[in-house]
Amino acid sequence: METIYDEIEIEDFTFDSVTHLFQYPCPCGDKFAISLEDLQDGEDVAVCPSCSLMVKVIFDPEDLEQYVEEISTLSSDTTERSEIVSST
Numbered sequence: 001m002e003t004i005y006d007e008i009e010i011e012d013f014t015f016d017s018v019t020h021l022f023q024y025p026c027p028c029g030d031k032f033a034i035s036l037e038d039l040q041d042g043e044d045v046a047v048c049p050s051c052s053l054m055v056k057v058i059f060d061p062e063d064l065e066q067y068v069e070e071i072s073t074l075s076s077d078t079t080e081r082s083e084i085v086s087s088t
């Protein structure tokens with residue numbers, strides 16, 4: 001049976017746009033982690049890999065859009081910039 005340690009707003013997580021991971025400090029010193037893809041799949045429980053504590057992520061599907069945008073901005077940055085330059 002799953003035991004949820006706490007419920008954390010997605011805004012309180014740190015988002016890494018390279019690994020696509022949301023992380024939140026765990027009392028054990030490690031970090032709870034859940035990926036953006038998991039959240040998009042409807043998963044909402046982040047697990048600490050060290051002590052296996054779990055927290056529930058509080059979010060609305062719309063909340064994910066800004067993070068998706070953040071990733072796509074990063075990955076398509078060079079392409080978009082050259083497009084802007086050539087069209088000017």
Ligand SMILES: [Zn+2]
Binds near residue numbers: 026030031048052
């Ligand atoms: Zn932990």
